Structures are given as C-alpha cells and as structure tokens.
Amino acid sequence: MPHLAENRQAYHEYTILEKIEAGIVLSGGETKSAKSGQINLRGSYVTVRDGAAWIINMHLAPYQPKNQPVGYNPTRSRKLLLKAQEIDSLIGKSKAQGQTVIPLAVYTKRGLVKVELALVRGKKAQDKRASIKKRETDRQIGQALRRKA
Numbered sequence: 427m428p429h430l431a432e433n434r435q436a437y438h439e440y441t442i443l444e445k446i447e448a449g450i451v452l453s454g455g456e457t458k459s460a461k462s463g464q465i466n467l468r469g470s471y472v473t474v475r476d477g478a479a480w481i482i483n484m485h486l487a488p489y490q491p492k493n494q495p496v497g498y499n500p501t502r503s504r505k506l507l508l509k510a511q512e513i514d515s516l517i518g519k520s521k522a523q524g525q526t527v528i529p530l531a532v533y534t535k536r537g538l539v540k541v542e543l544a545l546v547r548g549k550k551a552q553d554k555r556a557s558i559k560k561r562e563t564d565r566q567i568g569q570a571l572r573r574k575a
Contacts, residue, residue, distance in 0.1 A: 432530065436528055438554060440546035442544045444519070447540055447542055449506070449507030451505040458489045460532060471529075472506065474513060479513055479516065481506055529541050
C-alpha cells in the first residue's frame with residue numbers, strides 16, 4: 427500500500443477521531459497522474475451534496491502538462507465512493523461542533539486509487555505545543571536509548 431500523497435499538516439492542525447477508507451472517481455489521465463504522485467492534499471476537505479461525498483480543493487496535476495485536456499481544472503470536485511450508510515455516518519458525526527472530514531492520504535490498493543479520510547477536530551494552540559513537546563521528548567528518549575545500546 428504505497429502512499430502517493432499525504433497530508434502531514436493535518437496531524438499537526440487536527441486531532442484525528444476516526445479514519446475511513448474511500449474510493450475516488452478519476453479519469454484515465456488523472457489516475458496516471460495520481461499514481462505518479464502528482465497530488466497535493468493541503469487545504470482539501472470533504473463535503474456531502476445530494477447524498478454523495480465529494481472531495482473539494484484537492485490539486486491533481488495533469489498527467490501530461492503539454493497535452494492536457496481543454497478546460498482541465500486540477501482542483502475540481504471529485505466524487506468519493508462510499509456506501510450510503512458510511513455517508514450518513516459522516517453527516518451525523520461531522521454535524522458536531524468543531525468537527526470536519528478531511529483527506530489524510532492517497533494510496534493504491536490492488537491497483538485502485540484509495541483515499542484515507544479522517545473525522546477530525548481542530549487543535550487549539552496549547553494542544554499543538556503539547557504535541558510538539560511530546561514528539562521532542564520521545565525523540566530525545568529514542569536517541570538516549572540508541573546511545574546506550
């Protein structure tokens with residue numbers, strides 16, 4: 427399951443509450459572009475319209491920039507493939523105050539392009555500082571253990 431793109435900033439900005447796997451509807455050139463890793467998830471989010479989940483603002487560069495289709499929009503909305511029960515669950519959980527759904531990663535699974543979605547809650551500044559401090563102390567402990575061994 428090689429990751430094609432990750433939204434690393436999401437782990438810093440949000441507290442991950444729940445993760446969900448979804449398929450994504452792409453055209454042929456977009457699939458090739460995705461598999462070559464030309465995806466940017468920064469600033470993208472998921473919304474539900476007309477009973478379907480859509481990923482908004484995900485940048486997917488054209489596969490061949492000099493031979494791109496006429497009117498190609500790299501940040502167009504793309505439909506996510508989820509069951510109706512999963513969509514209803516997302517709607518109910520994201521209605522809670524301060525919660526939203528964002529993509530964490532894009533990867534391949536058995537030749538198909540999949541998106542890892544997460545139900546998240548925004549972190550406050552003190553939470554961000556605490557997570558940075560925890561990460562730094564874990565790193566220092568790991569370094570000390572490696573030096574001893």
